[in-house]
Amino acid sequence: MEQSITEKINVAFAGLTAAEKQAARTLVQNFPWAGMGTVDDFSAAANVSSATIVRFVQSLGFRGFKEFQKALIRESALRDVSPLARADEAAGPLAPKDSGLVGVFRGAGAWYVEGIAETFANTNMEELVAAASILSDPSKRVFAFGGTFSHVLAQHLVSQLQLFRSGLHYVRTGSLEMSDRLSSIVEGDVFVCFDFRRYSMAALNCSQIAAERGAKVLLITDQWLSPASKYATSTLIARVEAPGPSDTMVPAFAMVEALCECVVDALGESGLKRLRAIEALRGGEI
Incomplete structure (x- = not known):
């Protein structure tokens, strides 16, 4: 790549x-x-x-x-390329025709592994540390937003981190709840925006609103950069290229997982204390 x-x-x-x-x-x-x-x-x-x-x-x-x-x-020119255009321009199949679906499966796996490796190798460590630092500050509320496909990354970030800290909110796209969440953002909050090509106007607008309300905006996007980058305090980049017509979220998921590991490490004992309390409640099957 x-x-x-x-x-x-x-x-x-x-x-x-x-x-x-x-x-x-x-x-x-x-x-x-x-x-x-x-x-x-x-x-x-x-x-x-x-x-x-x-x-x-x-x-x-x-x-x-x-x-x-x-x-x-x-x-x-690559920022707004559609899945159909990528399918038309594809160099060829993932594997020789005689290797069948097993070859396609293995080829896809190799592609995803390379995407993860490139994502981690090209990460700006100053931006990573800044992102982990603001997400591990328990005094800051965190709002996570994603687009049509990337909303699953926002949900995953919230699900992972809520075991170790409170004040996390998923902002669901196109809902009354989204307006409610955005209207409650105040100075000192953190707005995490996931936005990948073809970029979401909602991501741009929500990032602007969050920034204007005094929140720090953490953007996780691809190497061509979401327009929401103009409002970002910190930006992390994940590879999205895939061998087929659709982009992949696999490297971005790996980025989220690694970022969560950093946040948990920064939280230290306070995070583990919350996890113990949650596990104790789960044991009571509430």
């Missing part, structure tokens, strides 16, 4: 200068538009020098701004 621009940023981030990190954040929060103009346009948006922008793109492995911009344009 070819490394995307956002993944290049994640890998290089720790070694960037403060000004280059500012350029990186500007691009991530305004992807891909921040990089679509001139060098001077990008530098003005990031409030850094033009020379910083040139050094930034070179730190990502590009020879210059034009090469970086061409890659950005290619990637932005």
